[in-house]
Amino acid sequence: MELPPRLRQAGHEILDLDxxxxxxxxxxxxxxxxxxxxxxxxAADRSLLWMGIAAALAVxxxxxxxxxxxxxxxxxxxxxxxNLLVKPGPKRGRPSLEGSVRTHGVRxxxxxxxxxxxxxSAFAFSTAVGAGALVLLAVSRAWLSYRxxxxx
Numbered sequence: 001m002e003l004p005p006r007l008r009q010a011g012h013e014i015l016d017l018d019x020x021x022x023x024x025x026x027x028x029x030x031x032x033x034x035x036x037x038x039x040x041x042x043a044a045d046r047s048l049l050w051m052g053i054a055a056a057l058a059v060x061x062x063x064x065x066x067x068x069x070x071x072x073x074x075x076x077x078x079x080x081x082x083n084l085l086v087k088p089g090p091k092r093g094r095p096s097l098e099g100s101v102r103t104h105g106v107r108x109x110x111x112x113x114x115x116x117x118x119x120x121s122a123f124a125f126s127t128a129v130g131a132g133a134l135v136l137l138a139v140s141r142a143w144l145s146y147r148x149x150x151x152x
Contacts, residue, residue: 044118047075050125057129067129074128075121082120 003011043049054068 047121071125071129074124078120078124082117
């Protein structure tokens, strides 16, 4: 099935926009923002950020404890799906660091860049807990992927 020409054109424009934003962010030195968002991103490694938030929720009442348990279960199911079933399929490499204005110490993951385990966990936890405002990690992951191709 072929896409209608207008839909195909819109897809090309979205890709062009993505490349332009990537180039602009990649070329602009922002060491303070990079450092702060890299710390947030590292805090999410192995879901530690979400476990900390879940622990705080768990000690603040029965309803929040249940939300924390549902959130952690969502992370478990999502992580298993992404890392065991989806990630082994498509092999999307990470962007090159050549010419980067990288000014912080972000460890480059060895896995492929898609799908993002951090983004999947953040979405699963915040959706399950009902706190859609937990957008900061998603923003930090997107920013870092534009800066250094570090989305895990």
